[in-house]
Amino acid sequence: MDIIVCIKQVPGTTNVEVDPLTGVLIRDGVESKLNPYDLFALELAMQLNAADGGQTSVISMGPPQAGAVVREAIFMGAVGGKVVSDRRFAGADVLATSYTLSQGLRKMADFDLLICGKQTTDGDTGQVGAEIAEFLGLPHIGNVLAVEEIKNREIVVKVNLDSSIVRQKLPLPCLICTDGDINTPRLPSYRRKKEFNEASLVFISLEDFDDKDESHYGLSGSPTQVERIFPPEKNQEKQMFHGSGTELAANVYALLHEQKFVD
Amino acid sequence: MAYFKINQELIDPEKAALLKDICPFSAISSENGRLEISAACKMCKLCIKKGPQGVIELVEDEEITLNKDEWRGIAVFTEHNKGEIHNVTLELIGKARELALVTGHPVYALMLGSDIKEAAAKLLHYGADKVFVYDYPELADFKIDLYTNAFSDFINKVKPSSIMVGATNLGRTLAPRVAARQRTGLTADCTRLEMKENSDLVQIRPAFGGNIMAQIVTPKHRPQFCTVRYKVFSTPAPLEHFNGELVLLELLPEQLQSVYEILSIEEKPREVDISEAEIIVAAGRGLKSKDDVALIEELAKLLGGVSACTRPLVENGWFDPKRQIGLSGRTVKPKLIITVGISGSVQFVAGMRNSDCIIAINEAENAPIFDVAHYGICGDLNEIIPQLLEMIRGEQEHGL
Numbered sequence A: 001m002d003i004i005v006c007i008k009q010v011p012g013t014t015n016v017e018v019d020p021l022t023g024v025l026i027r028d029g030v031e032s033k034l035n036p037y038d039l040f041a042l043e044l045a046m047q048l049n050a051a052d053g054g055q056t057s058v059i060s061m062g063p064p065q066a067g068a069v070v071r072e073a074i075f076m077g078a079v080g081g082k083v084v085s086d087r088r089f090a091g092a093d094v095l096a097t098s099y100t101l102s103q104g105l106r107k108m109a110d111f112d113l114l115i116c117g118k119q120t121t122d123g124d125t126g127q128v129g130a131e132i133a134e135f136l137g138l139p140h141i142g143n144v145l146a147v148e149e150i151k152n153r154e155i156v157v158k159v160n161l162d163s164s165i166v167r168q169k170l171p172l173p174c175l176i177c178t179d180g181d182i183n184t185p186r187l188p189s190y191r192r193k194k195e196f197n198e199a200s201l202v203f204i205s206l207e208d209f210d211d212k213d214e215s216h217y218g219l220s221g222s223p224t225q226v227e228r229i230f231p232p233e234k235n236q237e238k239q240m241f242h243g244s245g246t247e248l249a250a251n252v253y254a255l256l257h258e259q260k261f262v263d
Numbered sequence B: 001m002a003y004f005k006i007n008q009e010l011i012d013p014e015k016a017a018l019l020k021d022i023c024p025f026s027a028i029s030s031e032n033g034r035l036e037i038s039a040a041c042k043m044c045k046l047c048i049k050k051g052p053q054g055v056i057e058l059v060e061d062e063e064i065t066l067n068k069d070e071w072r073g074i075a076v077f078t079e080h081n082k083g084e085i086h087n088v089t090l091e092l093i094g095k096a097r098e099l100a101l102v103t104g105h106p107v108y109a110l111m112l113g114s115d116i117k118e119a120a121a122k123l124l125h126y127g128a129d130k131v132f133v134y135d136y137p138e139l140a141d142f143k144i145d146l147y148t149n150a151f152s153d154f155i156n157k158v159k160p161s162s163i164m165v166g167a168t169n170l171g172r173t174l175a176p177r178v179a180a181r182q183r184t185g186l187t188a189d190c191t192r193l194e195m196k197e198n199s200d201l202v203q204i205r206p207a208f209g210g211n212i213m214a215q216i217v218t219p220k221h222r223p224q225f226c227t228v229r230y231k232v233f234s235t236p237a238p239l240e241h242f243n244g245e246l247v248l249l250e251l252l253p254e255q256l257q258s259v260y261e262i263l264s265i266e267e268k269p270r271e272v273d274i275s276e277a278e279i280i281v282a283a284g285r286g287l288k289s290k291d292d293v294a295l296i297e298e299l300a301k302l303l304g305g306v307s308a309c310t311r312p313l314v315e316n317g318w319f320d321p322k323r324q325i326g327l328s329g330r331t332v333k334p335k336l337i338i339t340v341g342i343s344g345s346v347q348f349v350a351g352m353r354n355s356d357c358i359i360a361i362n363e364a365e366n367a368p369i370f371d372v373a374h375y376g377i378c379g380d381l382n383e384i385i386p387q388l389l390e391m392i393r394g395e396q397e398h399g400l
C-alpha cells in the first residue's frame, strides 16, 4: 500500500500576542516545527506499511524552509517527499491551499491512500483534507481513530462521530484525516538521518503543475480574505472584591443569592 | 487577480529588516537587496499597513463581477440524530434571524435524513422561514458523498447568500467538502458574526490556539460559508406565532449512489456532559491537594451544577478528561461558572468566555482570568471555599 501524508510546517509556538496599538503580532521565538497533529498521520502510515507493505511519501506546501519538515518525515521513515513552493502561492486560504496540494499530488506517483492530520496549530481550520479529496474526486473520511482492515481494494475505518463510533468501508484510493492523538508517533531515527539522501527531497512549483493559471492559486485563488487580526477582547465591566476570607466568602454568597443560585 | 507588487528600488537594508520583522508569518526574505514574499504569506497585509510606505503594494487588476442580489437567504444546516435535533442548529437559527434583520433576507434550514418531516417541522417554531428537506432512506446515516450531493443540490436550487454549519465532527467533515465543490470560502469555528447591508458576512474566529482573533470576509464569492461551535450563540426561545413552510426537494437516483458502506454504529455512552451544564464550578492548579477536589465537588453539588477543571488537573489524574474546559477540552456556556484557583490561560478561556456569569476566585490580583470575569474575588481559596460552603449549608452567618 503506497501512502502519501500531507504535512505542514507551523510556527514553533502558538504563544503569539497582538500589540493592541499597532496590530502587529508579537511572537517569542520564530523557529518552526512540523504540525504536531501530522505526526499521528505519519505514524499511522508507517504502521500500515509495516503491516501491509508499501511505502510512504510526504507532501508539504509552504516556503522553501518547509523542506525541514519533509526531512523530518523522512528521518521518521518516509521514503521521500515534495515541497510545493512558489511565490505565487502566497496568501492562499483553505480552498487555494487544497487546490495547490491537489495539483501537486497529481504529479506524484500513484498512491492508494492519502492521510491528513486533524488540524494545524496555526490556521487551525481542519478543512484542508476534505477539500483536497473533493478536488481529486476521491472519497474521504474525517476523525479516523483506527484503520481496521485493508482488503480487496477497500479500507475499513473506525470513525469518531459526535455521539457514536461508526465503522465504515470505503474504496481505495481515498483520503482519511486522523482524529487527535490516536497513536504514539515514533521519533526521527538517527540512522535514517545519517543515510539521508538529498535526492529524496524534491521542490516543485507552479511550472510543474497541469493547471498553470496563476489566478487559481495564492491570493487570487482564495475566496476568503483576512481583513484584520486583533487580540481577544477583555471584559470591561468587571467588579473586583478584596478583603478577608470571611468577607469574600460572604461576597460570593451575596452574588449567588442575588442571582438566585442559592436561596 | 490580485498580487503583491514589491517596489524593489525603494528598498534599503533597514527597510528590508523592518519588513522582515513586521511579517508575523516569516514570509518576507531578502537576498542581494531583493525582497521576496514566499508561500508562507497569509495575506494579513500587515506589511502594507505597518511597513514603510509604498514598498509593498497590493494590486488588484481584475474585478470578478458577482451579482450579490442573486443570492438571498441565510441557511442553517440541521444536525440531528434520527430526527433528534442538535441544539447547535437552534443556536444558529437564532443567530441567522438576528443577522437577517440587517438585510431582510429569509432564514432557511436544510435537513437531510430519512423519515424526518415531523422533526423538520419543529424548526419552524424557531423562526425558519423555510425548511428544505431531503427525505430519503439512503440519507438515514451520514454518508459523505450523498450528503455532499444533497447539500450542493440545495445550494444550486436555492442560492442562499450565507450558510452556517455547526462545527461538530460531522459538520467539520461535510462543510469543507461542500465548500470545495462550490469553489467558495469556508471560515472555521467563528465566534462572532456580523452582517453588512450588502449581505457580506463578517466572520470572526480565533486562531493560533486562541491567542489572536481574525476577521474574515468572503466578498467576491457566494455562498459565504462558515462553521460555528456548539454553545457559542444562545438558544432562541420558540415562537408562539410562526408562519414558515416545509419545502421538499428531490434528488436524482444517481445522486443517491454511495461508495460508503456503514458496517456498524455504536452509540457512545451518555456521560455527564459539561458542555450541557448550566452551572459549573471549575478547579485549577491553585488547589493544593487531591482532597480539595472534594470541596469543589461539594460546592458544585450544592449549587445543582457539575465540577470541571483546567488541563493540568486532568494531567495529574485528579479529574476525568471529559471534565476539561478549553481549547483541547470542551466549550461551555453555562449560566454560572465559578473558577477556583485558575489563572485564565488563553486556552482555558477559549472554552468558557461566553458564559453568562463568571465569578473568578484567585489570589493573584493580576491573574488574566480577571480580564474575562464579571466578578473577581481576589483572595485565598482555602479560606473562601470552606466558609462559602458553610454559608450555603446554613451553618454560618453570611452577613446578609
Ligand SMILES: Cc1cc2nc3c(=O)[nH]c(=O)nc-3n(C[C@H](O)[C@H](O)[C@H](O)COP(=O)(O)OP(=O)(O)OC[C@H]3O[C@@H](n4cnc5c(N)ncnc54)[C@H](O)[C@@H]3O)c2cc1C
Binding pocket: A005, A006, A007, A008, A009, A035, A037, A038, A041, A059, A060, A061, A062, A092, A093, A094, A095, A097, A101, A115, A116, A117, A118, A119, A120, A122, A123, A124, A125, A126, A127, A128, A129, A224, A226, A229, B042, B185, B186, B187, B188, B205, B206, B207, B208, B213, B214, B216
Ligand atoms: C489567523 C488566521 C485565520 C485563518 N482562517 C481561515 C479560515 O477560516 N478559512 C480559510 O479558508 N483560511 C483561513 N486562513 C488561512 C489558512 O490558515 C491557510 O489557508 C491554511 O493553508 C489552511 O490550512 P490550515 O492551517 O487551517 O490547515 P488544516 O485544515 O487545519 O490542516 C489539516 C491537515 O491538512 C494538511 N495540510 C494543511 N496545510 C497543509 C500544507 N500547507 N501542506 C501540506 N499539508 C497541509 C495537514 O495534514 C493538516 O493536518 C487563516 C489564516 C490565519 C493566519
Ligand SMILES: Cc1cc2nc3c(=O)[nH]c(=O)nc-3n(C[C@H](O)[C@H](O)[C@H](O)COP(=O)(O)OP(=O)(O)OC[C@H]3O[C@@H](n4cnc5c(N)ncnc54)[C@H](O)[C@@H]3O)c2cc1C
Binding pocket: B209, B283, B284, B285, B286, B287, B309, B310, B311, B312, B313, B324, B325, B326, B327, B328, B329, B330, B340, B341, B342, B343, B344, B345, B346, B347, B348, B351, B361, B362, B363, B364, B367, B379, B380, B381, B382
Ligand atoms: C496547545 C495547548 C492546548 C491547551 N489546552 C488547554 C485546555 O483545553 N484547557 C486548559 O485548561 N488548559 C489548556 N492548556 C494549558 C494552559 O496553557 C494552562 O497551562 C492551563 O490552563 C493552566 O491551568 P491553571 O489555571 O489551572 O493553572 P495555573 O496557570 O498554574 O494557575 C493557577 C492559579 O491559581 C492561583 N492560586 C494559587 N494558589 C491559590 C490559592 N490558594 N487561592 C487562590 N488562587 C490561588 C494562582 O494565582 C494561579 O493564577 C493548553 C496548552 C496548550 C499549549
Ligand code: SF4
Binding pocket: B022, B023, B024, B025, B026, B027, B028, B037, B040, B041, B042, B043, B044, B045, B046, B047, B048
Ligand atoms: S501580507 Fe502578512 S503574511 Fe503576507 S508578507 Fe505581508 S506581513 Fe507577511
